[in-house]
Amino acid sequence: MTRLPRSKQILRADIAMRHSDEKWMAEAIKVGRQARVWSAPNPAVGCVIVRDDALLAAGFTHPTGQQHAEIHALSQIDDAVGATAYVTLEPCSHTGHTGPCVDALIGAGIVRVVLSCVDPDPRVAGKGVAKLESAGIDVTTGVLEAQAHDELKGFFLRLSRGWGRVTVKMAISADGRSAMASGESQWITGAAARADVQAWRAESDVILTGSGTVMADDCALTLRQCENRLSEADWQRALAKPTARAVVDSSATITHDAKVVSGDTPTFLFVRSDAQASTDMPSSVSYIPLDAQEKGVDLKAVFKLLGDKGANEILVEAGPTLVGALQQADLIDRWLIYMAPTMLGADARPAHAAVFKKLSDAPRYSVTGHELIGDDLRIIMRAAQDS
Amino acid sequence: MTRLPRSKQILRADIAMRHSDEKWMAEAIKVGRQARVWSAPNPAVGCVIVRDDALLAAGFTHPTGQQHAEIHALSQIDDAVGATAYVTLEPCSHTGHTGPCVDALIGAGIVRVVLSCVDPDPRVAGKGVAKLESAGIDVTTGVLEAQAHDELKGFFLRLSRGWGRVTVKMAISADGRSAMASGESQWITGAAARADVQAWRAESDVILTGSGTVMADDCALTLRQCENRLSEADWQRALAKPTARAVVDSSATITHDAKVVSGDTPTFLFVRSDAQASTDMPSSVSYIPLDAQEKGVDLKAVFKLLGDKGANEILVEAGPTLVGALQQADLIDRWLIYMAPTMLGADARPAHAAVFKKLSDAPRYSVTGHELIGDDLRIIMRAAQDS
Numbered sequence: 123m124t125r126l127p128r129s130k131q132i133l134r135a136d137i138a139m140r141h142s143d144e145k146w147m148a149e150a151i152k153v154g155r156q157a158r159v160w161s162a163p164n165p166a167v168g169c170v171i172v173r174d175d176a177l178l179a180a181g182f183t184h185p186t187g188q189q190h191a192e193i194h195a196l197s198q199i200d201d202a203v204g205a206t207a208y209v210t211l212e213p214c215s216h217t218g219h220t221g222p223c224v225d226a227l228i229g230a231g232i233v234r235v236v237l238s239c240v241d242p243d244p245r246v247a248g249k250g251v252a253k254l255e256s257a258g259i260d261v262t263t264g265v266l267e268a269q270a271h272d273e274l275k276g277f278f279l280r281l282s283r284g285w286g287r288v289t290v291k292m293a294i295s296a297d298g299r300s301a302m303a304s305g306e307s308q309w310i311t312g313a314a315a316r317a318d319v320q321a322w323r324a325e326s327d328v329i330l331t332g333s334g335t336v337m338a339d340d341c342a343l344t345l346r347q348c349e350n351r352l353s354e355a356d357w358q359r360a361l362a363k364p365t366a367r368a369v370v371d372s373s374a375t376i377t378h379d380a381k382v383v384s385g386d387t388p389t390f391l392f393v394r395s396d397a398q399a400s401t402d403m404p405s406s407v408s409y410i411p412l413d414a415q416e417k418g419v420d421l422k423a424v425f426k427l428l429g430d431k432g433a434n435e436i437l438v439e440a441g442p443t444l445v446g447a448l449q450q451a452d453l454i455d456r457w458l459i460y461m462a463p464t465m466l467g468a469d470a471r472p473a474h475a476a477v478f479k480k481l482s483d484a485p486r487y488s489v490t491g492h493e494l495i496g497d498d499l500r501i502i503m504r505a506a507q508d509s
Numbered sequence: 510m511t512r513l514p515r516s517k518q519i520l521r522a523d524i525a526m527r528h529s530d531e532k533w534m535a536e537a538i539k540v541g542r543q544a545r546v547w548s549a550p551n552p553a554v555g556c557v558i559v560r561d562d563a564l565l566a567a568g569f570t571h572p573t574g575q576q577h578a579e580i581h582a583l584s585q586i587d588d589a590v591g592a593t594a595y596v597t598l599e600p601c602s603h604t605g606h607t608g609p610c611v612d613a614l615i616g617a618g619i620v621r622v623v624l625s626c627v628d629p630d631p632r633v634a635g636k637g638v639a640k641l642e643s644a645g646i647d648v649t650t651g652v653l654e655a656q657a658h659d660e661l662k663g664f665f666l667r668l669s670r671g672w673g674r675v676t677v678k679m680a681i682s683a684d685g686r687s688a689m690a691s692g693e694s695q696w697i698t699g700a701a702a703r704a705d706v707q708a709w710r711a712e713s714d715v716i717l718t719g720s721g722t723v724m725a726d727d728c729a730l731t732l733r734q735c736e737n738r739l740s741e742a743d744w745q746r747a748l749a750k751p752t753a754r755a756v757v758d759s760s761a762t763i764t765h766d767a768k769v770v771s772g773d774t775p776t777f778l779f780v781r782s783d784a785q786a787s788t789d790m791p792s793s794v795s796y797i798p799l800d801a802q803e804k805g806v807d808l809k810a811v812f813k814l815l816g817d818k819g820a821n822e823i824l825v826e827a828g829p830t831l832v833g834a835l836q837q838a839d840l841i842d843r844w845l846i847y848m849a850p851t852m853l854g855a856d857a858r859p860a861h862a863a864v865f866k867k868l869s870d871a872p873r874y875s876v877t878g879h880e881l882i883g884d885d886l887r888i889i890m891r892a893a894q895d896s
Contacts, residue, residue, distance in 0.1 A: 294684075294685070295685070295871070296685065296844065296846060296860075296874075296888070296890060297681075297685040297859065297860045297861060298681070298682070298683065298684040298685020298686065298860070299685065302865070302866075302867065302868050302871075303864075304866075304867075306867065306868045307868070310868070442855070446855065449852060457683065459683060461888075463873060463874040463875060463876045463890045464871045464872060464873050464874065465836060465860075465861065465863065465865075465871060465872055466865065466868070466871050467863050467864040467865040467871065468829070468833065468859040468860075468861060468862050468863060468864055469864045470864075470865075472684065472855040473683075473684045473685070473852075473855075474684060474852065474855060475855050476852065476854050476855060477690075477854040477855055477856045477857075478689070478852075478853065478854040478857075479689075479691075480689065480691075480693065481689050481693045481694070481695075481697070481853070484682070484689075484851045484852060484853050484854065485851060485852055486850060486851050487683075487850040487851065488850060488884065489850045489881055489884070489885075489886050492879045492880075492881070492886055493879075494876060494879070497875065497876070498876075499876050499879055499888060501683070501848075501886060503683060503850045
């Protein structure tokens, strides 16, 4: 009888323990989702503390400088002695804005730590596991690793390549059009789809658009709390740390009275270094200069600068020009498409401006989600680097 | 306590019987689907014979001149005395190609008949029920009527308006394009989607295209048995009575060597009455003259003529011109869209050639199905008249 090689951890665990580990890790993943709306630049980690197969506490990452998931969970209980901690990412062993989580776990008397992913952050990367083990704690890694990795995708992408996951939202008809030839486009998709977009905005770290869209729509790109898959508590967290806004505004055409710079939401305006920036912008607005390219701006540089700001999840809500440029530069990781059940016609405006010479040049994605949101079909497609 | 008015039938039936009736009618509907591939012009009816909550026999409509569903079911058993027959459509009481089904049910000793829909055919329309009741048979109608009606939609549409259901197949990218600007389009969708199309072809009564598509692709539009949701038995029935082909060929440009006129599948060529028809076509090919319109042909007339031929389900597989003309004339009942997870670009060919001036002119549909077929997303959208 041949057997596939198995990791030391899995050989040690019996099947019942593996099932139990997966059950509690699934819970930790679920809990971690609550952190999405405010954890950046930190990953949205979840942690559950379990003893005798009973949940003692659940925690998730808080904003920078506040509790990590493990600390949040431990803070809810007086006694964690002999308990197991399930964490979706390796606990930190270094002192950043907060003290190291591994010390807190050791100090609380945790006897076993179950992890999904090892942290790719070079300040952690295996050191957390080593420190736990040297303190005599039993450590199991790799439980539901693929799922947890997928939940933290933007964070992992940012650490490995310098910028977070780029999701492009598009509201189109079944014939792939974003507006009538006249420009008329309100509303192609329904109220439920528009409310759903607000959840994606809340769970993103920055919303990126182009100055053309700002000029045409005078959009605010702020969060609007509405009925969707986020809970009231999610919304409270989201509004406590609102998603930043960013505009590719190479010629610095946006003025202080544009809605996109109103309020106190952090806003980044990417302008060519030779453009004349406005001097009367609110203090929440930062100009970020870009080297002038022959044509437009270097969009990868924009993403890297947003990566430097700690954005794990970048949501693009832009017009055909910017979306087309991203598509042409193969910078789109994920599509968030709301397809309205209508046909706008062959002369209506295209979804994006990218063109490809041959069918083999056309980018391929994988459909990873399709769901009716009200009357519209929400389709999620992911590029290879996002799967 | 107020109650909504209930029909006499439902008041008579207790809840248990209603549940049992729905269970067996669901089975009859399922059985009836086997007839789709060959029953036209007759509706694809299903019938199950049940006694003491046990299935005795199941039948479905056979091709014209052969057994109807009730006769097919009864032919499988020696003794149906005291049994209940569940039929998805009112049994016929007239003698057409076959003897009346009501007489067969009465003769077999059936004591109860449960129906979903009353037949809109004026030769039946309530007469079947009346004849059964006058023979002392207990008749219940309206069980799962909406579902059964939906299954027989094409038949009902044909009887009420003169032509069957028009389903337009479209293989497009996520940006709504059917081919590259160069015309390159093989293959946008994958093998699984192409195999799925064969099931829809088999379940349609005629496949309609335009001469432009025939010229460009030299398509045969024949059935190709392949792995899909149809069973081997379904395929055998489908191939025994292959789906007809029809081409809108106003100027009579199709020649005898085109694949679309090859083989012995019935083929209809719609030509303008003043066009010069070819004289060396195979005998399976019929020319159907149409009054010349100012622009092209009267597509509603084409559908009506196909309705006269008994087509309940018309599948359109055509290029942007014909599809656009159908869309512009609001003649599309249902869209069968295979969306490949790719973007072909803003200069790629549109899905259809229809144009609309205002957003309020754009046709609205309902998404009634969305499913991954291989890597492609199959989206079904239905117009109001098809819901």
